[in-house]
Amino acid sequence: MNSITTRVWIAGASGRLGSALSHRFGGNTAYKLVTSDRDVAVEDVSVVGRFADINHPDVIINCAGLTDVQACEENPEEAYKINAIGARNLATAARRIDAKFIQISTDDVFGGDEDKAFCEFDDPHPTTMYGKSKYAGEKLVRELTDKHVIVRSSWLYGVGSYDFVDRVLDTAAKEGAVHLPEDEISSPTSAEALAGFIDCLMHSREYGLFHASCDGSCSRAEYAREILRLAGKENVPVTSASENTALRPRFTLLDNMMLRITGLYQMPDWHDALSEYMSHRQTGVNK
Template structure:
């Protein structure tokens, strides 16, 4: 275990930086990359893989801006699909395990029941389609893989939904968010705990990994404000309308339950831990 070489792509993002913090504390060798190794460039990926010989690759790199994905589909597919393909080819060649991070946006979001791993994805946005294409390429190209789908990830060091809500409250701006867009906010730290377990198990396949419980975007914002002491700031619930986010993408962590590998925390508990950490200056 102590000599395990772990390559984290997208290591400065929300999830990548949570993994760096977590894995820095255990005995393994962490290799990191961001735009310096563009995942869509197969020569760059193969060169890094050959020089660093990872045992495990955790692909956190992604074009996550849904608007940018719509306006530049080629960039979206190059990063989210070709990037996954290039890492899968390198992983197979080196006999490394590939942990591919994916999203609840692979689902259409028209239902009302939690979505488990055995349901067929139907992505509707370029972001969702490119991420699903990445999943399929990983499945086709390397056996030793785990695809981890999560939702509404927030974490330290990035300008995420939590930061945006707190900034709006500080600046006295009105906060209007969909009351009918439902999923589960997931702390990058909580997700990193699960991914750490995947590094050292022989579990493969697709895993849903979101914090438990569910809420709307508006409820998520209200809880952030309550925990941060902005009880007087109100959040207006709106109707999602034509957004680039599917309406209902609550993930059911069924594989986790069946394999008894891990249990994700409740989203409110994880958010409370995260915000308490920020107050203490940890985040």
């Protein structure tokens, strides 16, 4: 093996972000990839430790998570097990083998009761079980390993898991209309764009917390209108509907202040990233 090859373990490799990272790193000979999903259950400390010992990665990226907000609400213990204890187990293994640890977190660590973008220096105040369990994961990572980067992002879409783009297009096809809130605000973020930033972190000396969402903001309804426009279905009406606010904080826009301060990476505008993704979907590239 080439001595400068970086060994990377992606946990949760079949999800939206995991797929984008696997695609990006898979074709790069500078990286040797090992991937896992539920076959290496992150909540099982022995399984995680064994996998780390066998593969000895230089970098561990934790994309695994219980991301279904309803499931988290219905089963808090499962949410904490996967989103908090899973992060703890991976961080502990990373420290033991001296690997860099990259933990992916969410805008849902903010409660969304103020109309202001949240930067890395704002105190989280999660209101949902998903947000609470992800924030608990962040705290454990900070306590357990120094060589960590926590990356918070928002409204991720991409190949891998069923995403918001699939949901909007399927609903439009089945029902001829889409109902979504006009007052739920954040930034749609392409898993591919986020993978670009994570690639940049691989050899960077920057550690700590970074917000990394696509530039700009919109409501769920505006987001759906843009998806439909790019799919050539602008005639499908998107009407205002309220979602369960216990499950969805209203305003969770992230300000990527640390990216600006460090000059490390520029996330694209959400319209541009979505347009690129939609043209890939239509041509079948990356599917």
